[in-house]
Amino acid sequence: MISSIVLPVSTGKDRGRPRKDPHSLARWTPPEDWSRLVAWISPEEKKALKHVAIDAGVSVADLVRALAGGLAGGAITHEELLGHVQKGRHVMEKIPTLFERDDRFRVVDRPRADCAWVFDGEGVGTEKLDGTNVRLTVRSGQIVRVEKRRNPSKAQKQQGIVDGWYVDTAEDSAEDKWILDAARNTDVSGWSDGEHSCEALGPRIQGNPLKLEEHRCIPFNLQVPAYEDAPRSYKELQDFLAALDSKFAPGHLAEGIVFHHPDGRRAKIKRKDFPSSA
Structure with a gap:
């Protein structure tokens, strides 16, 4: 199991700026036969890796090396690893x-x-459209509820819960700030009463690949x-x-x-x- 992998603990001596020369960064030289592995990951995947690394008290690089070391040392089999990869692909591809x-x-x-x-x-x-999935409930041309999509946790997935659902946003939640801003900037006066699944887009959402100047919600059934x-x-x-x-x-x-x-x-x-x- 992945939980049996022993993570290297950083002593802090190999990070930060050396005391003798605070203007230069400490450098780590890899062993001669080591190679560098590069992979492109989504913002959500990067955030998830950082959370695990913080909990373990190591860097993301150390976390990845620990996984590779566990595979090489037999702490996790390639069959177990492939199982996790296939589950990950399934989760990512709700729309095939x-x-x-x-x-x-x-x-x-x-x-x-x-x-x-x-x-x-x-x-x-x-x-x-590359943004964040949200749901707006409209009554008489007014937004009365703003929800965001939530995906099941690891424990819930093990229980067979694989599909996501919507939860309410909160005005005092920092992570909901830009979703709510998108909702406020969206004209729903002509929308029918009911729930509308949308994509929230804008300057502070998913890197803003379309270079929009303001946040907005685009309903899948009306304006895409x-x-x-x-x-x-x-x-x-x-x-x-x-x-x-x-x-x-x-x-x-x-x-x-x-x-x-x-x-x-x-x-x-x-x-x-x-x-x-x-």
């Missing part, structure tokens, strides 16, 4: 990606069976731009997304496309899903 992925997590020209309807020409492609001419094959989608201008924020590349079936099924593909060269 159109194509299967390779060992580098890039899509390959092999359609997923559960997305066959897309390749049969069914559904409509809409712009994928559609691409009626979106292609459906691997190569055509790769070329299409490489230069696809955002309809929501012209002048910036769209992150990807989400195909919507009339029966509620969805499937997605993002520009960064494809290998850099193919």
